[in-house]
Amino acid sequence: MSREILLLEKLEKDLSLKELQIKSLLTITQAINENVSADGLFNMYRSFLSWEMGIDKMGLFIPNGKNWICASHINLRPNQKSDEIIEELLKYNRLHTIKGEDPSLLQMFDIIIPVFHKEAPIAYAIIGGIKDKNDLYNKIQFITTITNIIAVAIENKRLFKEQIEQEKFKKEIELAGEVQKMLIPNTLPKTDFIDLSMIYKPHLNIGGDYLDVIRFDEDRYALCIADISGKGVPAALLMANFQAMIQSLIYQYRDLETFVFALNQTVYRVTQSDKFITFFVCEVDIKAKKLKYVNAGHYPPVFYTDGKIQRLEEGCTVIGAFEKLPEIKEATIDLGKESLIMCFTDGLADLRNDFGDYYNDEKIERFVNTNGIKPAEEFNQILLKEIDKFKQDQQYPDDIAILTCKVFTEK
Numbered sequence: 001m002s003r004e005i006l007l008l009e010k011l012e013k014d015l016s017l018k019e020l021q022i023k024s025l026l027t028i029t030q031a032i033n034e035n036v037s038a039d040g041l042f043n044m045y046r047s048f049l050s051w052e053m054g055i056d057k058m059g060l061f062i063p064n065g066k067n068w069i070c071a072s073h074i075n076l077r078p079n080q081k082s083d084e085i086i087e088e089l090l091k092y093n094r095l096h097t098i099k100g101e102d103p104s105l106l107q108m109f110d111i112i113i114p115v116f117h118k119e120a121p122i123a124y125a126i127i128g129g130i131k132d133k134n135d136l137y138n139k140i141q142f143i144t145t146i147t148n149i150i151a152v153a154i155e156n157k158r159l160f161k162e163q164i165e166q167e168k169f170k171k172e173i174e175l176a177g178e179v180q181k182m183l184i185p186n187t188l189p190k191t192d193f194i195d196l197s198m199i200y201k202p203h204l205n206i207g208g209d210y211l212d213v214i215r216f217d218e219d220r221y222a223l224c225i226a227d228i229s230g231k232g233v234p235a236a237l238l239m240a241n242f243q244a245m246i247q248s249l250i251y252q253y254r255d256l257e258t259f260v261f262a263l264n265q266t267v268y269r270v271t272q273s274d275k276f277i278t279f280f281v282c283e284v285d286i287k288a289k290k291l292k293y294v295n296a297g298h299y300p301p302v303f304y305t306d307g308k309i310q311r312l313e314e315g316c317t318v319i320g321a322f323e324k325l326p327e328i329k330e331a332t333i334d335l336g337k338e339s340l341i342m343c344f345t346d347g348l349a350d351l352r353n354d355f356g357d358y359y360n361d362e363k364i365e366r367f368v369n370t371n372g373i374k375p376a377e378e379f380n381q382i383l384l385k386e387i388d389k390f391k392q393d394q395q396y397p398d399d400i401a402i403l404t405c406k407v408f409t410e411k
Helices: 002-033 038-052 085-090 138-183 232-249 256-270 359-370 376-391
Strands: 054-066 067-074 111-117 122-128 192-199 209-216 218-229 275-285 290-296 302-304 308-311 331-334 338-344 400-408
Touching: 002 038, 002 138, 038 054, 038 067, 038 138, 054 085, 054 138, 085 122, 111 138, 122 138, 192 209, 192 376, 209 232, 209 400, 218 232, 218 338, 218 400, 232 256, 256 275, 256 290, 275 338, 302 359, 308 359, 338 359, 338 376, 359 376, 376 400
Parallel strands: none
Antiparallel strands: 054 067, 054 122, 111 122, 192 400, 209 218, 218 275, 275 290, 290 331, 302 308, 302 338, 338 400
């Protein structure tokens, strides 16, 4: 009779445990279906192990970027949540019962539960202090099941969030690219006295560079080139504003110094020094045979005439960094019978080849010396071929914008 009673009690315990397991499984599944937050799932996992399974010690570790973190725990000391224990856990790819010969850091625990997805670990649970040893095998199997469900749910949340971010980034890239296309001129002026050509290569379709040519009259032209700090939609929107500012202000002032001073104040009011712009502007006066320019922290353009090279460096600091520019210097140089102005952004000078060599100033000036007498379009096409050959298998590290201008003061 006593044996029957014991058997009945065991069946009742087994039934009670199964009911508890089914109830817990339904609760967690419902929480996942209702899109409970990751923190909410971690709390449910901890409560389930602590109160319903009688676990005294637990740590649940998940990846966070390139590192791992302890996302949920029961009674763990600081050293049991450290990088050292994570290094030990990463050695296991299947359920492991901790033995005496295992590292001392693991001796306070009973089992290690790894969770893998497509051969990559997505979670590790380490369990210790199982108070009720009855039907231990089934308990461990159920804890493993719950751990897998929680870990996969968290991983799915992470992948979904990552997908949303990727879609957002893709849309941002597309929008920035559309803005950029609207700002880069489709055609450039061409007369007997001026010959213009441009190259624009956006990095990853996100433009941070700007160039433009403004015609005052048949003898006077302004060349502009700029590089805006930052990428994506914010940089594209600032660039759109910057172009509008230039178009609005450049006709209002007779000299470039005053124009750049006013442009800086206008940009600063918009950005509050959060972003800055390197900017070069020059006025080509064919009739007067003069070139006036201001370089606001931009990579110095190359001026070539009569077989000689000069870098256009005079000016001021970058646009938008300070409310008032401390000093502005407008420079004037003489145009020869045939002169070349090559303006470019620093993406050209930052270009590297497979050996780590840069397409530096020496290479740029050598190219201008060799090809400076060629028409602007031919000059740019030869340059494109040269930099493609130079960079070998390397990608363009940044946007590249090049504006080449040939000026003839006599027919």
